[in-house]
Amino acid sequence: MKSLFNIIKEQIGSIYLIQRLAMFHIKIDNRNNVLGFVWEILNPAIQMAMYWFVFGLGLRENNGINGVPFIFWMLAGISMWFFMNQGILDGTKSIYQKFNLVAKMNFPLSTLPSYIITSKLYGHLFLLGILMILFWINGYWPSVYYIQLVYFIAISYLFTFAVTLLTSTLAVVVRDIQMVVQSSLRVLFFLSPILWQTERLPDFVEPYMQLNPFYYLANGYRASLLYNEWYIIDQWQLTVYNLGVIFLLLLVGSAAHFKFRNRFSDFI
Amino acid sequence: MKEAVVIKNVSKKYRMYRSKKEQITDLLLPGRGGKNFNAVEDVSLTAYEGDVIGLVGINGSGKSTLSNMIGGIVPPTTGEIIKNGDTHVIAINAGLNNELTGIENIEFKCLLMGFSKEEIKRVTPEIVAFSELGDFIYQPVKKYSSGMKSKLGFAISVSADPDILVIDEALSVGDQTFTNKSLDRMNEFKENGKTIFFVSHNLGQVKKFCKKVAWLEGGRLKKYGSTEEVMAEYEEFIEHYKKLSKKEQEAFRKETAKRREG
Numbered sequence: 010m011k012s013l014f015n016i017i018k019e020q021i022g023s024i025y026l027i028q029r030l031a032m033f034h035i036k037i038d039n040r041n042n043v044l045g046f047v048w049e050i051l052n053p054a055i056q057m058a059m060y061w062f063v064f065g066l067g068l069r070e071n072n073g074i075n076g077v078p079f080i081f082w083m084l085a086g087i088s089m090w091f092f093m094n095q096g097i098l099d100g101t102k103s104i105y106q107k108f109n110l111v112a113k114m115n116f117p118l119s120t121l122p123s124y125i126i127t128s129k130l131y132g133h134l135f136l137l138g139i140l141m142i143l144f145w146i147n148g149y150w151p152s153v154y155y156i157q158l159v160y161f162i163a164i165s166y167l168f169t170f171a172v173t174l175l176t177s178t179l180a181v182v183v184r185d186i187q188m189v190v191q192s193s194l195r196v197l198f199f200l201s202p203i204l205w206q207t208e209r210l211p212d213f214v215e216p217y218m219q220l221n222p223f224y225y226l227a228n229g230y231r232a233s234l235l236y237n238e239w240y241i242i243d244q245w246q247l248t249v250y251n252l253g254v255i256f257l258l259l260l261v262g263s264a265a266h267f268k269f270r271n272r273f274s275d276f277i
Numbered sequence: 278m279k280e281a282v283v284i285k286n287v288s289k290k291y292r293m294y295r296s297k298k299e300q301i302t303d304l305l306l307p308g309r310g311g312k313n314f315n316a317v318e319d320v321s322l323t324a325y326e327g328d329v330i331g332l333v334g335i336n337g338s339g340k341s342t343l344s345n346m347i348g349g350i351v352p353p354t355t356g357e358i359i360k361n362g363d364t365h366v367i368a369i370n371a372g373l374n375n376e377l378t379g380i381e382n383i384e385f386k387c388l389l390m391g392f393s394k395e396e397i398k399r400v401t402p403e404i405v406a407f408s409e410l411g412d413f414i415y416q417p418v419k420k421y422s423s424g425m426k427s428k429l430g431f432a433i434s435v436s437a438d439p440d441i442l443v444i445d446e447a448l449s450v451g452d453q454t455f456t457n458k459s460l461d462r463m464n465e466f467k468e469n470g471k472t473i474f475f476v477s478h479n480l481g482q483v484k485k486f487c488k489k490v491a492w493l494e495g496g497r498l499k500k501y502g503s504t505e506e507v508m509a510e511y512e513e514f515i516e517h518y519k520k521l522s523k524k525e526q527e528a529f530r531k532e533t534a535k536r537r538e539g
Contacts, residue, residue, distance in 0.1 A: 026388055033377065033385055040376045040417075112350055113368035114390045271352045274345075275291075 012263040016119050016174070023120045030120075031127035038128075049132040050139065053091045057084060064204045074206060077235050081147065084140050085234045086203045086227035089161070092133035093169050093223075094194055096126040100173030101190050105181045108277050118270055119263075122173040130166060137162075141234070149235055157241060158233035164251065165226055171255045174262030178269050181276050203227050225251045278325040280361060281441055281472035282347060287356035289317040289342050315537040316342040318496045319356070324489075326361075327470045331477065331487035331504065333511055335518070337530075339496040340476050341445060347474055348443040362440025362472070365390075369430035379414035379421075379429055380405070386433045400436040407462075408432035409455070428455060435462050442466055445476040460486070480515075484508055495533035 020027070039045040065071055065079040074082045100122040107121050145151070180186040201207075201223035207215060218224055225247045232240035241248050269276075294300040294311040302310030317339040324330055332340045345351040346358060348366035372386040383404050387397045405414055408429045418426060444463070463486065466473060477483050483490065483504070490507040492500045500507050518526065 025394055026391075029384070029388055033374075033381070033388075036381075037374055037376045110372055111389050113348065113366045113371045115349065115364070116389055116391065274351045 010260070012267045013260055015267065016259070016263040019117045019119050020123060023117050023123075026117075027120050027124045027127050030124040031131065034124060034128040035131060046132075050136055053088075053136060056091075057087060060087065060204055068205075075236070077231075081144060081149070081235055082231060083204060084143070085231045088133065088137055088140055089165050089226050089230050090198065090203055090223065091136065092129055093165055093226075094198070095132075096129040096169040097172050097176070097190060097194060098187075099125050099129070100169065101176040101180050101187055103173070104177045104273065105184070105277055108181070108273055112274065118273070119174065119266055122177045123170055126166065126169050126173065130162075133165075134162075144234060152237050154233045154237045154239070157239065158230065160241060161226060161229040161233060164229075164255070168222055168226070168251075168255050168258075171258035171262055175258060175265055178262070178265045181273055182269060197221055197223055201227055219247060220250075222251050222254060278327075280323055280359075281326045281328065282324040282361075282474075283359040284320060284322050284324075284347070285357050285359070287317060287320050287343075287346060287353045287358060288315065289339075289346060289351065290315055290354040312538055315496050317346070317353075317493075318537070320493075320498045321356075322491055322498065322501050324472050324474070326472055329467055329473045329475060329486060329488045331475045331483040331490040332493065333477070333480070333483060333490055333508075334493035334499075335515075338493040340493055342496075343493065344443050344445050344474055344476050347441075360441060364441040364443065365437045365439035366443045366445070367431070367434045368445075369427050369434060371430075372433075373418055373426065373430055375419040376417060378417050379408070379410055382418055382429065383433055386430075387436070390433075390437060404432045404436050407435075407458075424452070431459060435459075435466075440471060442471050442473045443476075444473065446478070480508065480512065496537055 035046065035049075039048065042048055044051070061080050061083060065083060069079055071079055073079060103121040103125045104118065108118075111118070111121070141151070176186055176190050180190075200218065201221050202218070203223065207218040207224070210218065225244070228244075229240045232238040232243075291314045292303060292311045293314050294303065299310035320339075320343060332344060334340050342351065344366075346353050347360075347364070349360075349364055350366065372389045373382050374385060377385055380401075383401055384397055387400065392400070408414070408431075410425060410429060413421065413425065418429070421429070460482075463473075463475075467486070475483065475487055487504050489502065490500075490504050490511070491498060492507050492511050500510060518529070521529065
């Protein structure tokens with residue numbers, strides 16, 4: 010519990026640092042490309058087009074889902090995925106990749122994953138902006154439910170941070186964790202209703218699918234952007250469950266982080 | 278006089294593995310795979326406020342490990358280091374990014390060193406002036422020569438204002454005029470009463486700059502005292518060591534290496 014407080018204190022004390030380093034990170038990442046930051050959008054756009062082609066046109070013959078065209082349904086759910094997938098993968102690498110950069114300074118090490126995640130968040134917000142415009146053009150107007158979107162963005166960020174706090178520490182000790190994380194993410198991606206509806210599965214399977222946090226997040230984004238429902242309240246059991254998962258991850262992650270922090274240099 | 282740094286029976290052990298298999302064995306059954314290497318063994322010394330202490334010794338004697346432990350980069354295996362004040366390690370090449378320009382790197386590295394927004398604003402012009410880079414400051418660092426890069430790194434590093442300073446081979450940067458400028462800056466630190474640990478192979482610099490010298494050999498503190506006293510003996514040892522034949526030098530190294538195992 011004490012470690013968790015220390016992590017929170019360190020994060021809040023470093024907000025300016027995190028945000029500036031995130032900007033630098035985007036700059037460094039894109040400087041060598043002619044199109045620069047555009048790739049942060051172009052890459053997911055191409056992937057989304059392919060998923061729509063295969064899962065929307067190919068498998069569903071472009072049928073809508075609860076009155077919303079498949080393409081919009083998919084876009085609203087998947088935008089969160091690109092952010093979290095990239096955030097968790099790069100965040101897990103962050104400590105062992107960047108440790109030498111900051112080793113000789115008194116650097117708050119728990120901000121390494123958070124600045125990487127924050128840099129991904131900027132791309133996410135930009136992408137979300139473009140998607141919103143697309144939704145507006147097609148008649149899905151902004152509503153009071155957008156307040157809920159803020160909550161879901163925050164929860165996506167928190168969940169990503171909670172996971173990477175733990176995995177970035179473990180990856181320093183055992184590098185294989187990176188591979189484990191990568192595979193797990195792929196499994197969770199296909200087991201969540203991002204590209205297809207889990208409702209089509211036999212009834213007894215559905216509750217287990219809901220244990221996957223991406224289930225809650227994907228549907229939360231959709232409820233806020235397209236369906237105009239108070240998903241947080243309608244599915245309050247899921248809200249409680251996911252907040253619990255995040256809290257638990259933060260608790261374990263911060264304890265692990267502080268346990269190994271002093272010895273990172275021995276493992277790198 | 279107030280104590281600035283107290284080093285109490287500090288040792289640093291590293292585990293060394295010859296293969297992945299040894300490493301995994303050691304992870305599962307601690308102590309069954311790999312060997313110990315005592316980089317630093319049972320070193321104790323006290324530095325008072327305003328002390329300028331040179332760390333000398335031949336390659337591999339544990340100078341860098343000890344200075345890293347004082348700087349807080351590496352934790353000791355046993356023993357403890359008590360510090361009264363902020364510590365800063367002058368690390369020239371750490372924290373620079375090749376893709377960013379000089380001026381961007383100033384902000385970048387200052388952020389990493391823990392500067393606030395206002396502090397960065399304040400020190401940036403000073404750093405630009407000190408680095409002598411002129412218009413190159415707006416070019417990406419990857420276009421710099423190694424000397425220019427070091428000058429920038431050094432200029433940023435010395436903009437910090439800590440109580441305890443660790444300098445590891447930092448003054449061999451750039452040409453003679455820049456070295457003199459760097460030495461001036463170091464003397465400024467000294468005059469301001471900072472406690473300084475200075476690691477160098479340049480014995481002339483150590484003699485000129487330091488008040489005290491700690492001589493490390495094979496990870497142990499061989500002698501600690503005033504500069505004149507220790508350096509006289511150390512120089513004698515270096516002369517003697519140089520005169521040894523290659524075989525004898527190797528025998529000497531092997532003997533100390535053996536002692537450091539286990």
